[in-house]
Amino acid sequence: MRKGxxxxxxxxxxxxxxxxxxxxxxxFYRGKQINLVVGYGxxxxxxxxxxxxxxHLGRHIPGQPSVVxxxxxxxxxxxxxxxxxxxxxxxxxxxxxxxxxxxxxGLLGSNPNAQFDxxxxxxxxxxxxxxxxxxxxxxxxxxxxxxxxxARRPGGGHLVLGGTAEGATGNDVPIIxxxxxxxxxxxxxxxxxxxxxxxxxxxxxxxxxxxxxxxxKTIKPDWLxxxxxxxxLVQFAxxxxxxxxxxxxxxxxLARNEAARDLIDLAELPYRxxxxxxxxxxxxxxxxxxxxxxxxATHRDPLYLEEAARLNIDVSPMNxxxxxxxxxxxxxxxxxxxxxLRKLFAESKG
Numbered sequence: 001m002r003k004g005x006x007x008x009x010x011x012x013x014x015x016x017x018x019x020x021x022x023x024x025x026x027x028f029y030r031g032k033q034i035n036l037v038v039g040y041g042x043x044x045x046x047x048x049x050x051x052x053x054x055x056h057l058g059r060h061i062p063g064q065p066s067v068v069x070x071x072x073x074x075x076x077x078x079x080x081x082x083x084x085x086x087x088x089x090x091x092x093x094x095x096x097x098x099x100x101x102x103x104x105x106g107l108l109g110s111n112p113n114a115q116f117d118x119x120x121x122x123x124x125x126x127x128x129x130x131x132x133x134x135x136x137x138x139x140x141x142x143x144x145x146x147x148x149x150x151a152r153r154p155g156g157g158h159l160v161l162g163g164t165a166e167g168a169t170g171n172d173v174p175i176i177x178x179x180x181x182x183x184x185x186x187x188x189x190x191x192x193x194x195x196x197x198x199x200x201x202x203x204x205x206x207x208x209x210x211x212x213x214x215x216x217k218t219i220k221p222d223w224l225x226x227x228x229x230x231x232x233l234v235q236f237a238x239x240x241x242x243x244x245x246x247x248x249x250x251x252x253x254l255a256r257n258e259a260a261r262d263l264i265d266l267a268e269l270p271y272r273x274x275x276x277x278x279x280x281x282x283x284x285x286x287x288x289x290x291x292x293x294x295x296x297a298t299h300r301d302p303l304y305l306e307e308a309a310r311l312n313i314d315v316s317p318m319n320x321x322x323x324x325x326x327x328x329x330x331x332x333x334x335x336x337x338x339x340x341l342r343k344l345f346a347e348s349k350g
Contacts, residue, residue: 022062025290029063032093036069037084039077039098044194045215047071048311049127049275050097053295056304060294065093073193076164076171077102078113085116090280092287095124097277100270101172103327110342118327120281122288123320124295127275128214131316134245135173135236135271137161137183138216139208140201141229145184148233148249152182162197162206163189170197173210173236175344176267180260181234181251194219201230208233212274213242217312236264237271266337269330273323274314292320 034057038050047069054067072080077098088094103118105111137159139145145157163171177183188206191197198220200206208230216223223230224244235242235250242248255261279291298304299317308315318326 022286022290025286026062028092028287029061029065032063032065034058034061034065034067034092035094036067037072037080037088037094037096038069039072039074039080039096039102041071041073041193041195043219045212045218045313046077046097046099046194046275048215048218048313052304052307052311052313053097053127053277053298055307056298056301057294060297060301062290075113078105078111081106082113082115084278084280085121088280090282092279092283092291095277095279095291097275100126100274100276103273103276104270104330104341105345107327107330108338108342108345111345119324122279122281122283122291123323124277124279124292125299125320126273126277126318126323127299128314129316129318129322130237130271130274131314133274133314133316134213134238134242135210136213136216136232136245136248137174137177137208137210137234137236138223138230138232140204141231142204143207145207148254151184151233152254153184154182156184158184158186160186160188160207162191162200162209163187164191164193164197170210172267172344175347176264177210177234177236177251180256180264181254182256183234210236213244214313221312237268237274262334263337263340266330266333267341269326272326273318276323295320 036050036054038047040046051069054069058065058067072083080096081098081102084096105114106116106118139159143159145151145159150156151159161174171187171189174185174187178185191200194215197209201208222228232245232248235245235248238250239252241250251264252261255264277295279288296319299315305315
């Protein structure tokens with residue numbers, strides 16, 4: 001009986017301590033504002049995801065703080081990541097949403113401008129693991145190269161593809177496709193954001209770009225309709241063809257050899273954490289846990305899911321533990337593949 005009394009007392013004490021921690025988190029956040037930094041300008045895919053999460057996240061954090069989205073474009077979102085790691089307050093009032101390849105750039109350690117260690121962030125998770133998405137090469141139908149076969153023909157015509165700033169996936173993927181499937185491509189990089197790139201395609205400044213299917217569905221849905229003047233030539237970050245494009249091959253299908261397929265597999269891994277959200281290192285543990293739980297709860301929220309469906313964006317979330325596991329898998333990749341990626345990022349600077 002005495003053991004039972006002791007056990008019950010310990011349980012009650014643990015519950016009281018847990019409630020006290022929850023109350024402390026609620027007391028901290030009540031009446032406060034969380035700044036959600038997004039590493040791109042308004043109107044692109046990352047901005048859409050950040051603003052969607054921002055509209056719903058606060059309801060699931062104890063104390064229900066307001067959430068305000070702040071655009072901080074620069075260097076393919078590297079500016080925002082460096083800010084989160086080195087400048088942002090480490091009290092749980094600043095979060096960030098940035099490019100999927102930023103953790104990879106941080107792990108490779110070859111970019112002197114990447115002043116962060118992705119293993120030290122407090123990861124909230126990712127809004128998408130790309131389960132229902134694809135990274136597509138979309139081009140104008142009046143481009144001189146009409147098919148993927150023509151675009152891969154040795155000595156054939158080149159596709160002129162637009163890209164944004166240093167380190168952005170829109171710059172890297174065309175090079176990967178060049179090296180693994182033989183794509184003939186020329187790049188025009190340095191556009192400030194995704195909206196500027198879409199405009200460049202409309203004006204005919206470039207033949208096309210690589211981008212998320214979900215972004216096109218949200219921002220330029222008419223481009224995916226027959227007769228729109230645009231068409232998709234290849235799918236990246238897909239093990240199988242997306243059901244919307246059963247006739248468009250994946251990069252894996254077109255890989256020239258097994259080594260090329262291995263490289264594609266590693267390069268596609270960051271897409272598993274396609275829409276990552278993080279907080280700075282060193283958060284108080286109880287606030288870090290509350291933010292991680294709130295992020296997970298947001299992606300189960302019927303109001304969030306209803307709005308995401310209206311926006312035609314992929315919701316296939318990863319939790320914080322899954323993000324960390326993906327980073328560990330990248331770290332364990334064969335050295336020769338990691339060396340290729342280091343050279344890739346050096347070449348893709350714009």
